[in-house]
Amino acid sequence: MAIIETLQKAVAAALQHYYGVEMPAEQVQVNTTSAEFTGDYTVVVFPFVKLAKKAPDVVGAEIGAFLKEKVDTVQDFNVIKGFLNLELSTEYWQSFLSELLTNPDFGKQPDNGHRVMVEYSSPNTNKPLHLGHIRNCLLGWSCSKLLEATGNQVVRAQVINDRGVAICKSMLAWQKFGEGATPESSGIKGDHLVGEYYVLFENKSKEEYAAWQKTDAARAVYQAKAKPDQPEDAFFKDFKNNWFNQYSALGTEVREMLLRWEAGDPDTVALWKKLNSWVYAGFDETYAKLGVAFDKLYYESDTYLLGKDIVEDGLKKKVFFRKDDGSVWVDLTDAGMDQKVVLRADGTSVYITQDLGTARKRYDELGCDRVVYVVADEQNYHFTVLFEVLKRLGEPYADGLHHLSYGLVELPTGRMKTREGTVVDADDLIEEVIRVAREQASEHGALDTLSPEEQEDTLRKIALGALKFFIIKVNPKKRMIFNPEESVDLQGQTGPYIQYSGVRINGLMQRVEKEKVDLAPAGSYTNFEDAEKELLKALHAYPDTVKTAAAEYDPSHLANYSYNLAKSYHRFWHDVSVFNADDPAAKAFRLQLSKAVGQVLASGMDLLGIEIPQRM
C-alpha cells in the first residue's frame, strides 16, 4: 500500500536527518498496530537503536516528531517500549473510504501481461468425484481467481485421465454384467454408474483370487516364492498384483481390452467413448454444483504419447543419456535426486514424458509462461523432478512453474479407503450440507417469505458457503481433518457467519434505496468509534491480503481475512446504530462504511468461490 511506502521513506529520511544513517526505505519495518494500542501503523525502532546510539524510546520519539511534522497524513504518535505507533489523520481515512467506494476493483491489480494456466481436478473416469477432488477444485478455482485479481490472464485447465487399465475395468465389467444398463435406464448418474462397474470388477476379481488361492497351482507358487516363515495369507496379500498380471482370467481380459483400445479397435473405442460420455455428464453436474469451471480440457488419451520429441531434444543437449537397453534417463544425483527414466526401453512414454511434452505444448500453443499444477502432495517428488528437468532443458517457462501441493483430506476416523467404503462422495456430501442447511433454515424462519426457487437458491449458497469455507480456510499444504458434522456448522468461524454480515449490509442498502438516504454528509463525521476504526483498518489491509494470498498460492489467507472482517462488522453492528444514529453525518458515514465492507466482503468471498445471498 502506498501509505506504507510513504512512511518507510519518511523514516529513512528521519534516520538520515538525525543520525546521518543511510537505510534503504524498504528495510524499514512498518506493521499494522495491534488492537490493544492506539495507532494505525507501527514502526519498529529496535533496528535503529544501535545505529543511533540512543535508547529505543528516544529514537522513537525523535522519529515520531519528524513524521508528524513532515508527513501530513500522520496526525499523532506515541512510543511504547521501542514501538512507534502512528495515527493517521481522519482526512486520510475519509478519502480512503470514498476512493474505495468509487473503485469497484479495489484490491485488484491491473493487467500485467502474463498468461497463467491453472490445472486442477485431474479426475480418473472410472469413478465419481470425492472429497479429495473437492479440496483440489476449491483450491484450483480460488487460486485462479486470485491470479486474475493480481493482473494475470488465467486459463483454467482440467486434465482428464480417461484411458488406461482403470477405465478398462469398468468397461469390461459393464460389458460382462451390465446387461446394457445406461444412466437413463437405471436412473443412476453416469459417473456413479460407471463407478459401480469398477467396484463390481474389483469384487469379481477378489472372488476369483480367493478361488485361485485354493488351487494346486497357487499352492505351488506359495511353496516356491514365499519368504521363509511367511504365512499363506500374508504371502497372498503381497502377491495380489503379480497374480493379477500373470494368472487372473479377468486380468488377462482387461489387458487384452487395453491392447485393443491402444490398437484403435472400433468396438472397444465405441464402448470407451460411451462410458466416458456418461462420466463427463456426471462430472459436469458436480462441477456446476461446486461452482467451478474450465476453459480447456486435456484428455490423457490425446497426450499420453506426447513428449518423445523433447526426449530427442534432451539427448542432443546431453541432459539425458541412453542406456545399453535403449531406455533414456536423466541423472539428477548432483541435485540430490535420483536417476529417472524418461523413455522406456521399448520406446514408449512414461508418466513424466507426457508431462514434459504437455508443458512445452502449452507454452507453444497458449503462451502460458506460468503454470500452476494443483496436485496432492503425494506427487511432490514427481514435480520436483519435472521442474528440474525442464530447467535443465532450458525451457523458457521453466521458472514459472509451480506445484500447488496440498495435503490429504482425512476423516476423524482416519484416511478414506476405497476398500473400506469410507470414501466421501462429492455429490452425497453436497446433498447432505444442503439438507442440513434446509433443516436449520426452517427452524430459523428467515427464508419463509421467499419463493420456493429463491429459498432453494439461498439454501444452496449457504450450504456451499459452509462447505467451501470449511475446506479453504486451512493452509493448503497441511493435511486436514474433515469432520462432516463441523463442515455443516452455520455458526462461529464459518462461511455462513461471513455471509450473514454481508446479508446484514444488503438489508441496510435496500433500506437506503427505499428511503433515499442522503450519504453526502459522511465527510463531516470525524470522531470515529473504535469499531469504525477497526473496520477502516481492516478494509485498508484487503489489497495486501489478496496480493499475499496470490503470491503464496494460498487462499486460506484470504479466508481468514474475510472472517476477521466479518467479525469486526458484527461487532460494529452490535456497538453502534446505523439508521438510528443521532446525527446525519454519523448515519451517512456508517452507511458508507457498511457499503464498503459489503463491497470488500463480496469481492473477497468471490475470490474464494463463495456467494453471499440477499438474505438468510
Add this chain to the structure above:
RNA sequence: GGUCCCGUAGCUCAAUGGAUAGAGCACCUGCCUUCUAAGCAGGUGGUUGCAGGUUCGACCCCUGCCGGGAUCACCA
C-alpha cells in the same frame, strides 16, 4: 535407510522475526420493546513435541533428537 512436509488450548484451525501466542467448536454466565440473536459480551482452557543455538527480540531462522505423514517403479 535417504529426501521432503507437518507437530500450537480437549477438538478444528490462526499468528510478514516484534508488544501479554489468538479464533471457532465444546463447557459455563449474561444480552432480543431498538437496523435480521445464523449475532454480541464475558469465563474456563497453553512448558507452541523435546534439547540446544543465532538475535535487542523466536511458534517462526539454524543444529540434533522424538512423534506423524508422503515419497524414493521402464505405475499413473
